[in-house]
Amino acid sequence: MRESAGTDFLTEERRGLYRVWRRHLAADPDLAEDLARLEADPKGLADAFGEDLRFGTGGLRGVMGAGTNRMNRYTVRLATAGLARYLQRQGTAGRGVVVAYDSRRWSDLFAKETALTLAGAGIPVYLFEGIRPTPELSFGVRDLEAAAGVVITASHNPPEYNGYKVYGPDGCQAVPELAEAIIREIAQVEDPFSVPTADEGEATRAGLLRRLGAEMDDRYVARVRGLGLSGGTGTPSAGRAPVTLVYTPLHGTGGKLVPRVLEEMGCRVVCVEEQMRPDPEFSTVASPNPEDPAAFERALALAREIKADAVLATDPDCDRVGVAVADGHGDYEYLSGNQVGVLLLDYILERRKALGAMPDKGVMIKTIVTSEMGRALADANGLETIDVLTGFKFIGEQIGRLEGTGRGFVFGYEESCGYLIGDFVRDKDGVQASAMAAEMIAHHKAAGKTLLDRLEELYRAYGYYRERLVSVTMPGAEGQARMRAMMERWRDAPPLEVAGLAVAEVQDYLVGRVRRADGSEGALDLPRSDVLKFVLDGGHWFCLRPSGTEPKLKIYFGVRGRDDADARELLDRLHRAVMERVEG
Template sequence: MEFAELDPRLKQELQRLSDETEIEDRFYRHLEFGTGGLRGVIGAGTNRMNVYTVRRATEGLARYLLKYVDHAREKGVVIAYDSRRMSPEFAAEAAGVLTQNGIRAYLFEELRPTPMLSFAVRHLQAAAGIVITASHNPPEYNGYKVYGEDGGQIPPQTADRILSEINAVENELLIPALTIEEAMAKGLLQWLGEEIDREYTNRLLSLSLHPETVKQVADDFRIVFTPLHGTGNKPVRRALKELGFQHVHVVKEQELPDPDFSTVSSPNPEERQAFELALQLAKQIDADIVIGTDPDADRVGVVTRTADGEYVALNGNQTGALLLQYLLEQRKATGKLPANGVVLKTIVTSELGRAIASAYNVTTVDVLTGFKFIGEKINEYETTGEYSFLLGYEESYGYLIGDFVRDKDAVQTAMMCCEMAAFYKTKGSALHDVLQQIYNTHGYYVEDLSSFTFKGKQGLEKINRMMDEMRRQPLTAIGNLAVKQSKDYLPGIDGLPKANVLKYILEDDSWVAIRPSGTEPKIKFYFSAIDKTREAAEAKLQMLKSFVLDLVNQRAV
């Protein structure tokens, strides 16, 4: 607080602090920079998101680019931001630090989805990209994600190099930054808008497998869409309109950007509550499909109808299975399924995708949790030609079909889900019916996720202690099922980088995985049960959950 030029709002916030535990949490470390960049609560302190932590990260990124990326100044960095508090301000600060270092900044003129940032980096052949977002975190959070030249999230080795440069910054309070006006006067800042939007939309439309089907059902196919107060509103509606859908009904209460996400307890399409208003509208208009995108529009949730007219939310694994079935089935039917096709999924994503892909002689490759690893594999196969990319997805509602983007893309997924639903409608089926057909063919795969949040320094210590305990006393059975294979990804196995993940594969190929979150103070437990009937699979799932969570409660003390 002795720094004379300290941001007045942050200074007032610090002056109000009296709780020693909160003061410690704000200052016991610098907000951690990892492969997901920064993410934290907005506020004063080194362990918070504010103009100084953003300047510090950007100064480190600038030094990294000037040291390791050829022609970084001329190539420049693309910057996008979402609808959260301070997002435009943080984006401007990042542009100011980059241009102070002589690096060109491309700044979107208003909020844009994360996948459009990825696209723009590739389209402009920029040196890097930054997106200011905290995805679907609560309103008090914001974040800062870095993308490489390929448009993908930075891999661990790049993050380590950037972190090294960040740690070399002596005092974040003294980092110089140009104003937007100064950067423009120097010719170092360029605004992005309609030109990028048009190029991106054209690429989206090129993904369509059955544009004629959309036109065929356009008169009576009804879509309900909610952007959940985020960035998806304009790009999703534009893509759906240009593909030919005529009846797209947007949830008015959630249409416009709102940093408080005032109509939901969490702006997360993984949670049923986020769809309450959308479902009310769907019932009013008799909608065929309901879709919702998270604030930075990289994740999408889908609700479909059953045969008796009820609306059922699909989980991330189910949407992935449906997309995969549609893409492979229709590409094969039209002679466009490559002989060396590959599907990429994470180690905590359902094995149902592998079963579907195998039926079409398509290879499935597993990667660690985090879409950056899917992006890395796409880049690798593009270089080697070993495989042709078909679909990348993860259980947490992230999907990628067209590799002109190198991160999960809710805009292209929303468009393809609507096309898929329209196509199956012409065959007399809803997505729920198609999913049942998939289960009847491959068996019932049911999954669930349980998360525990432990806040602050003590919470992080508790999570670490829990993982250590699980490693010291590995499980040999879970309930009445023996452990067939115990996988610890910490040393680096299966050709994957090191990861703090434990996975138990059981005798019937059901499995349980345990993973601390890399961006939130959470530890996550993933469950997958397989059986011949839904009832048997769900009973097995409950058994797995009860056993493991009882064990966790004992060890979390």
């Protein structure tokens, strides 16, 4: 067969790899057709084979299909062989690996390939019998004292994507040190087509492949229910009429457990039926992302019809939850991740104090791009605040570091709708957060208030905080070069003032230093990352961060105003000033 014109874009080394893949894929029922399409698409073929899919700090993520730069059974086997080598080198392989997956196309296939590759290396595997929320994977790793975990998911990425996330023995997503160790082992695996895999039946009979199902669900749900702070009433509504909630899993895994938990709490739960069906195409939404108010369209229509108290939406792997609440005038208002996080922290602090359950040295953990309003609440209530880089794995890592120090974890959150209440999970948990949000809604309803009422009270007490995220897409090699140049310009020639506000300090996480307006410097005790945060007089701030998974520059803004109008004006002014420099 004549080589495709797409190979003209490849180096000789990559052409050789393409030929090897073409021979093997000719008999692959899933990929042969995809390869045939690529051979008629030179640029697509060059992209699919021009490089290897990169194993990052969280694992793999990419478009599904044929090629070295795609998510397929062979790239999954390659990554799993590296993980197996790492566990064997550590001497922990005998503890086994927990494997879970979401509702995306090929997720079940990739999960089985992962399990049989591990079993082929003699490593015991606990494979969930069907789709499960990602936080249950984290719980399962800890509950079974396994050596690691793998979940097949691409969270709320578009339908053509899938991913492979690795978790350590603490149930925390792989931090850079662990990821780099696995990457070194992957590099030693020469050929993904020669990676040994076990026969499913033989692995099961040998005890190397075990299924997880209802029993693990029950243990996890019991721990989630044990987080309740409603005073032992058994329901979140304290004996009053239960709250009415509309819930949607956005075609993902949350439908497996979230309605169950909410109903056991005594809530009236009405689900968006057409979105309860696992659907790898996410056919009823433009994007299955609870950070996007547009994802709530069908749920809000149902909420208006039944006059629900609130709407909860979880993303496909159910580690994030978005919230919209009744505004008291017949409609609903979407709450940002920052707002929900502050409300949850406020409720947890209030109830823990009432129940005498506050640790002596409590700690709240948030990311550096999350609202400073959480810190204000923490300070007022005697909690220490720990800041971490973007990525919930760093929150999970800090929880582990608190153990044995006499300091107690109270709450962790990030602005992108990720929250954690109970540390028996070490990742953001949409099941936990849904349950606590329902309890919080019921608590304030019993007092005659909505969440919007309580949020206004908090603003009056601590200041009117407003935040915004802007993503600037910079595709291709040219876009990457432009992004690097832009970060260098901001780093080498930082402004002295922005929007009429003096720059008080520049936090440069790439070099691990903070530079202050008075000329002094200090160290930043966080992993190195290409992130710049500018803190302005008055505590306002903005942050520049190239995305690790998309060709985007993410720009975060945060301000604190005297009142709502002042905060909005400050935010708009800061936004305009920064974007003029970015786009100039």
